[in-house]
Amino acid sequence: MEKNRKIVGLCGSLRKGSYNAMLLKFAGSLIPEGIDFEIVSFEDIPLYNADQDLPEAAERPASVTQFRDSLALADAFIIASPEYNYSIPGGLKNAIDWASRGKDSPLLHKPVAVMGATQGQWGTVRMQTAFLPVFTFLNMNPVLQPEVLIAQAQNKFDATGNLTDERTVAIIKKKIDNLISACKV
Template identity: 40%
Template sequence: MAIPKLLVISGSLRKGSYNRMLLKEAQTAFGQAEIIEADLNFPLYDGDLEEAEGVPDDVKTLTDQIKNADAVVISSPEYNKGITGVLKNALDWISRVEGMPFKGKPTVVMSANMGRTGGETGQFMTISCLIPLQAHIVNGPMLCIATAQNEFDDNGALTNDHYKKVLSGKMDALRTAIA
């Protein structure tokens, strides 16, 4: 098999986000792959904007990245017991593009959060938003890294062996879903 293309999506725009750190760990656990990092810095979805100007080019780029990826990994914090606005906005824009880019696409959802639940509710909402887009959600134990500020070292590496084991299992399942 050719080297798989893995699209990684962070639901946080912050460069130093724990979810970006988790995505880096996921890349390592996945193994050899061509990594594409999504940019979700889009205008807010607005039907009037879409009618006047069409779907923004950045959204079309992301849609093409999803279509061309072998799999997608989404890691996002939870904001106020829900999906982040950035991620929800991106999924809303994606839903407006013809061709259903997520349809059948093996997709893993995980989270790192400073709170004690690790972003569990946000993950459920993210999965709920991916269902109408027909993503193939790779099931298995949820990876919800709680008190994330204590789980990564100064270099951004995950330090907790339990979380590493769950992440490795998720990436193994993702590789299997691709095959």
């Protein structure tokens, strides 16, 4: 019996009304039937400290174990994130640091698609570029094309969080198709 594929979404912003939360939810609505999609939060994860917080499974905080267990069910990931100080937001990077530790890392060798929305002009290009060394270290398979860099997001989402820019919708659909193609069945 064939296993259902699953894509897990991570949002780099915990802010209410986040354009990236809207983007991730919208992207999830475009995933074809028969593929599960779940957004996993990292808001309860403590700061990673290698001196105190050892990566062994028996020593991880319960919130970290739950987060990692949720990621372990994924065949692929979608990350939608803002750009903070030209890079990855600290909370998201912290969660990825926790998930990356140990030989049992649920991130290793999996496809990942990054996208981002911002009210500015650059569309999170620097944040997405900052992820490349992380993906290299984890031997992940980043789906680089097409790039989803949503600039001036305030003009592209309606009041209910739907993406209204048809050109951007088409790009996201293609990115999701490429991510699904990268999944091993």
